[in-house]
Amino acid sequence: MNAPRSSRTIHAVGIDLGTTYSCLSYLNSQGQPITLxxxxxxxxxPSVVLFDDDAVVVGTEALRNSISHPERVIQNAKRYMGDPRKFWVVGGRTWRPPDVATLVIQKLLQGARPILGNIxxxxxxxxxxxxxxxxxxxxEAGRRAGLKxxxxxxxxxxxxLCHVLSEGIWFAEIANEQSVMVFDLGGGTFDLSLxxxxKDRVRVVASGGDLNLGGIDWNRAIEEFACDRFFQEASLDPRLDRESMQAVATEAEQTKRSLSVRPRASLVIxxxxxxxxxxxxxxxxxxxTRTLVERxxxxxxRTLKQNRMGWAHVDSVLITGGASRMPMVRKMLKRISGTTLNTSLSPDQSISHGAAYYAGMLLSGEKFAKSFLSKDATARLARFKQQSVNARDLGILVRDVKTNYRVPHYLIPANTQLPCxxxxxxxxxxxxxxxxxxxxxxxGTSPEEPFVRLGACVxxxxxxxxxxxxxxxxxxxxxDxxxxxxSAKDVNSGTIAKATIVRQESLLKLPPEEQQKLEAGMPISRPPEPAAESAADVAAPRKKPAAAPQSRLIPTPDSPRAKRPAGTPAPRKAPAPEKKAAAEKRPETRKRTVPQPPKVRAVPPPPASLLESAEQPIPLCNDCGEPLDYKGRCTSCGKAAAVPRSSASGQGQQAARPRKRKKPVTEPARKVQLPSDDSEIVDLEAKKAARRARAASGKPTSRPTKRRKQ
Known part of the structure; x- marks a missing residue:
């Protein structure tokens, strides 16, 4: 209402939601990106949130208070996006990575409204x-922040896009197609794209990267160095105190920045x-940090090799991201590429500028929207196209007719042009x-990591x-x-069955009045309880750095990092002697109490980590195919169901206490054994091949299915 022109006119806005820093840019009427x-x-x-009693503070002020009040500050939340087991408890309230992202986006939109109006x-x-x-x-975090x-x-x-559509190349006539490697090393993630x-199109050929490799890992190397030296000289470990460790983290960040422009720097503990x-x-x-640079x-x-490309096929190496300023990173790139690096982009603002360009491209193709861009800028953006690729294989789990295990069957390989x-x-x-x-x-993001469950299509x-x-x-x-x-189709009848992706993403589900408070930047008055995820909806765990804090669905005060299945009672165990001795040696500054998460009464289903790595088959429901809990009740539909005899004996007792593994599970971690009457599908060609193999060996081609009494 205060900005009637902006409420009727749509601006091209791009948001770089980073692990450590975020920014917002838009295109002016001439089509040039401007960071607000x-x-x-x-x-x-800074992508940092401080919960100060009745106020929520985002940005530099929250970062400053991270030393004095580390238990009230959340940072680096982007690294845990998509992990349903990760949450923070501040003042009795539970916050998950999408909730933190919502608050950061709200902060950016709040600063842009005086200039752009309602976005x-x-x-x-x-x-x-x-x-x-x-x-x-x-x-979803963007929509909850107020975006429609x-x-x-x-x-x-x-x-x-920022490189190609920047002012230096906007009007240039590019005679031949150019190839560029985009090397994006940010605060928390590493992205690589060919x-x-x-002059009319940007097309991604291949992509790679690591979601757990970024500037904060270089910070942790400095932290470990300083803490080890301090412990050797003073026989005291700063890692045992949250306030001291937060101060060390701040010093490590400043030292890393200083070493990017100076040959030496000092840090104080x-x-x-x-x-x-x-x-x-x-x-x-x-x-x-030699191992990090080697990664x-x-x-x-590997990305070049997998796509059968050499450095001769790369015209330039374009580096961006704040952590790409480090000398050892640039030295490594120069050594392996044998070329001069392109440093024309701003490491901090180029990503948001490119997002603003893409927003302008989308607006130029919409006839019903009144864009803020001029006709000339709209025409130029309308002619330009971008095409990306998928970074991961995509498929479904099917029954393996030979082993009776559920295994991934990928239909779309990685680095396929989108849409596909x-x-x-x-x-x-x-x-x-x-x-x-x-x-x-x-x-997974690498061949060594397991697949990620996206949801169930019923x-x-x-x-x-x-x-x-x-x-x-x-x-x-x-x-795209x-x-x-x-989608799916019944071939016999020719009818298309309704297919719905069932996904529980553990986002906060609040009443309307509480949701309005959250969107206004105010703290919510009721502590939301974590939603129980079904095993099909829980993503497979990824490898995380050893120094990263871990949170589970239901941590207990005596064992905050226990890796037992959610919903099972904690075993009573006396503290280890070495832990008790270490606790007695801790300094007095360690006596800060950390708030614990609220108890969840409902028994959640087994997480995907249990389903993927169990040493014996997990019983599934005959009606919906979801895992049964230790009482033999379905975690999805709630029906009590019989379980196969091979896994029913003593199942409740085994679920109540942790099992002792004899050796690590490797290959079975990627597959799940199924009962014979689950609502599954099989690869018909593989099934025919198995029948032909049995017929050739003289074995029966089919086995009667035993129907259990309900």
Whole structure:
């Protein structure tokens, strides 16, 4: 109401939602990107949130208070996006990564409103390696922050758009298609993309990266160095005190920045009344972080090798991201590429500028929207196109007819041009099957990591009296923003079954009045309880750095990092002697109490980590195919069901106490054994091949199905 022109006119707004810093940019009427400052006049806003009793503070002020009040501050939340087990408890309230992202976006929008008025549409950047769950949670955070429409773009693509559409190349005539490697090393994630572009299009050829590799990992190397030196000299460990450790983290960040422009820098540690200063040189810093630089090099070389490209096919190396300023990173890139690096982009603002360009491209194609851009700028953006690729394989879990295990069957390989789709025919597993439950999965960010569960696609009301092996045609699709869509068709009847992706993303579900408080930046008055996730909705755990704090669904005061299944009672165990001795040696500053999360009365289902790594089969419901709890009751539909005899004996007792593994589970961690009458589908070609193999060996081609009495 205060800005009538802005309320009627749509601006092209891009948001770089970073792990450590975030910023917002928009396109002016001439189509040039401009970064808007926040309320404090800063172009980059720290992605840090402080909960100060009745107020929520985001940005630099929250970062300053992280030393004096570390238990009230949340930072680096983007690293845990998509992890349903991660949460923070501050003042009795539970906050999850999407909730923290919502508050950061609200801070950016609040600073932009005096200039742009009400903002209803924005493009938010995400790492190329983000899964569909992480993309959906990012978009949901933007909508809960007050945006009516949220579009997603990969961060390397945004950097490439900024490079191609910047003022130096905007009017240039590019004779031949150029190839560029976008090397984006941010505060928390590393993205790498091979991009080809000309005057009318940016096309991503391949992408790679690591979601757990960024500038904060270099900070932790400095922290470990300083804490080890302090412990050797003073016999006191700052890592045992939260306030001291937060002060060390702040010193490490400043030291890292100083070493990017100076050959040496010093950092100071204050702990337990002792104060010591240490000198760190660039050579020492490079030695401390050699393994991190090697990981960057391995990912870069592997991405080129997997796509059968050499450095001769790369015209330039475009670096961006705040952590790319470090000398050892640039030295490594120069050494392996043999070329001069392109440092024309702003490491801090190029991503948001590219997102603003993409927002302008989207607005130029909408006839009903009145854009703030001039006709000339709209025409130029309308001619330009961008095309990305998916970073992960996409498929479903199917029954392996040889082993009776559920294994991933990928339909769309990684680095496929978007949008794309794939169609394949599968078969039912029992006669007169009424429903099919598809478990949608994406591959991990690396070959060593397990697949990620995106959700369950439930197909109801199949045609009656279908024989075993009846064809079900499954279509799975990535849209241009790497979001997943699934549909299925009953081939016999020709009817398309309704397919709905069931996804519980553990977002806060509040009453309308509480949601209004959250959108206004006010603290909520009731502590929300974590929603119980079904096993099909919980993503497989990823590897995290050893120094990163871990949170579980229901941590207990005596064992905050216990890895037992959610909902099972904690075993009574006396504290270990070494832990008791260490606790007695701790300084008095360790006596700060940490608030514990609220107790959840409902027994949640087993998490995916249990389902994926159990040493014996997990019983599933005969009606919906979801896991049974230790009482034999379905965690999804609530029905009590019989379980196979092989896994029913003593199941409740085994669930109540942790099992002792004899050896680590490797290959079975990627598959789940199934009962014979689950609502599954099989690969028909694989089933035919198995029958032919049994016929050739003289074994029976089919086995009668034993029907259990209900």
């Amino acid at each position: 400052p926040n309320d404090e006049g800063e172009l980059a806003t 209803e549409h924005a493009v938010i950047t995400v790492p190329a390696q983000f899964s569909d769950v992480q993309r959906q949670q990012t978009a 429409r949220v579009d997603i773009i990969n961060e390397p693509v945004a950097a490439a 991009v080809k572009y000309n 204050n702990h337990a009344g002792r104060r010591k200063s240490y000198l760190l040189t660039v050579e020492q810093f490079e030695k401390l 960057l090099e391995q990912i870069t070389v 789709d794939a169609r394949q025919t599968f078969g039912t597993v029992i006669p007169n099957q009424k429903r099919v439950q598809l478990h949608i999965v994406e591959s 197909i109801e009301e199949l045609a009656p009296n279908l024989p075993e092996g009846s064809p079900i045609e499954v279509t799975i699709r990535y849209d 923003q790497a979001r997943v869509h699934v």
